[in-house]
Amino acid sequence: MLFPTRARAGSAPAAQPAHAPFAATLVTFVATALLATGQLYGVIPLLGAMGREWHAPASALTWMASAFGLGYAAGFLVFGPLSDRFGRRPIIVTGIAATAVTTALVALSSGLGMAIALRVLQGVTTAAFAPVAFTYIAERAEPRHRPTLLSAVIGAFLASAVFGQLAAQGIAAVAGWRAVFTVFAVAFALVAAALRRVMLPGRPATTGSPLDAYRAMPGLLANRRLIPLYLATPVVLGSFVALYTGLALTGAAGGAAALLTLRAAALPAILAIPFVTPVLQRVPGARRATGAMTLSAVSAALIGLTHPGTLGLALLLNAFVAGVGLTAPALIETIGGRAGAARGTAVSLFTFILFVGASVGPQVAGALSAHGLSVLAYVLAALLALGATLTLTARR
Structure with a gap:
C-alpha cells in the first residue's frame, strides 16, 4: 500500500490544500462508481454461460453475485477507517489498482468454487472506493460542488444496475464471459491511473x-x-x-x-x-x-x-x-x-x-x-x- 510520507522536522507547515477540481473529479469518480458497483450486476447475464461450462445448477451460480456483495459490504468497514489513518488517495488508488488484479483473476477461474472465492476477494478490493470517495468529496470538494458530486456518484451506483448488465451482455456476445472480466480489469487499471492523477494528495486525517x-x-x-x-x-x-x-x-x-x-x-x-x-x-x-x-x-x-x-x-x-x-x-x-x-x-x-x-x-x-x-x-x-x-x- 502507498503510505503518505511524514513531514521533515523543522519543515514549514503545509499550505492549505486547494479544492478538488470539479470536472475531473466528477468524471473519474462517476466512471469508477459505474465500474465498481457494476460488478455486482454485471455477472447476472453471464450465469447461464458459466453454468454450461461448469455444469453447475442455477441455485449455486447465484453465489457469484452474493459472494461479491458480501465482500463488498465487509470491505467498507476496512477501508473507510484505514483512510482516516493513511489518507484518502492512497487507499482509493491502491484498492482500485488491486481490483484490476482480482477482476482479472476471476477470468482465470477453473471452476465455480474458485470463482466464488475470487468474487469475494474482488468485492473486498472494490470496496476501497465508495466510503472513501464520499469522505473525500465532503472534505476536499468546494462546498458548492459537494452536493452535485455526491449525487452524481450515488446516481452512478444506481445506473450501474443497467450499465453493468448491458456491458457484460455486449462483451460476452462477442468474446465470451471470461472476456468480460478481462475488459473490466483493464478498465479498473485505467481508472486507477486517472484517480491517482486527479485526486489531491493529503496528509492522513489522524495520526x-x-x-x-x-x-x-x-x-x-x-x-x-x-x-x-x-x-x-x-x-x-x-x-x-x-x-x-x-x-x-x-x-x-x-x-x-x-x-x-x-x-x-x-x-x-x-x-x-x-x-x-x-x-x-x-x-x-x-x-x-x-x-x-x-x-x-x-x-x-x-x-x-x-x-x-x-x-x-x-x-x-x-x-x-x-x-x-x-x-x-x-x-x-x-x-x-x-x-x-x-x-x-x-x-x-x-x-x-x-x-x-x-x-x-x-x-x-x-x-x-x-x-x-x-x-x-x-x-x-x-x-x-x-x-x-x-x-x-x-x-x-
Whole structure:
C-alpha cells in the first residue's frame, strides 16, 4: 500500500490544500462508481454461460453475485477507517489498482468454487472506493460542488444496475464471459491511473493507531443523533433492489428484455439528480432525506394501488428512483457532519449498512413476490415511510 510520507522536522507547515477540481473529479469518480458497483450486476447475464461450462445448477451460480456483495459490504468497514489513518488517495488508488488484479483473476477461474472465492476477494478490493470517495468529496470538494458530486456518484451506483448488465451482455456476445472480466480489469487499471492523477494528495486525517477508527464505531452506533439515520439507511438501496427484483420475479415487467428496458427507463431520473440536488442544497440534509424517502414511499404505494401499465410503471419508477437518489447524499451529508473527526468511520458504517440493505432486498422480494407485486410495493412503501419518520426525528 502507498503510505503518505511524514513531514521533515523543522519543515514549514503545509499550505492549505486547494479544492478538488470539479470536472475531473466528477468524471473519474462517476466512471469508477459505474465500474465498481457494476460488478455486482454485471455477472447476472453471464450465469447461464458459466453454468454450461461448469455444469453447475442455477441455485449455486447465484453465489457469484452474493459472494461479491458480501465482500463488498465487509470491505467498507476496512477501508473507510484505514483512510482516516493513511489518507484518502492512497487507499482509493491502491484498492482500485488491486481490483484490476482480482477482476482479472476471476477470468482465470477453473471452476465455480474458485470463482466464488475470487468474487469475494474482488468485492473486498472494490470496496476501497465508495466510503472513501464520499469522505473525500465532503472534505476536499468546494462546498458548492459537494452536493452535485455526491449525487452524481450515488446516481452512478444506481445506473450501474443497467450499465453493468448491458456491458457484460455486449462483451460476452462477442468474446465470451471470461472476456468480460478481462475488459473490466483493464478498465479498473485505467481508472486507477486517472484517480491517482486527479485526486489531491493529503496528509492522513489522524495520526493515532489504525485501531482508533474501529474503536470509534461503538460510539457512533450509540450516538443518539446518528441512530435514527443509521436505522433508516438499509431501506434506501434495500427498497430499490427489492422492487426491481420483484418486477423480475413476479413477471409484472414482462420478459428479461422488458425488465432491462424498465431499468433503463429510470435513467432520466438518475441523470437529473446531480442537477436537482444543488437547487435543494439550502434545505438541511435530514429534511431533504425525509422528503425524498416520502417521495419513494408514495411512488411505491401508487405502484401497488394502481397496477399501472408499462408507461405508468416507468413514470412511477422514475419518481421512486429519484427519491432513492436524493436520499443517499442527504444522509451522507448529515451523518458526516455530525460525526466530527470520525467522519471517515461514520461514512464507512453508512455505506456498509446501505449495501447490507441492498443484499437483503432480494430476500424481501423473494419472500413477498409470491403474493404479487402489489403486496411487495405496499411493504416497501411502509418501510420507506418508517425511514422517513426516522429521519424526521433526527432533525430534532
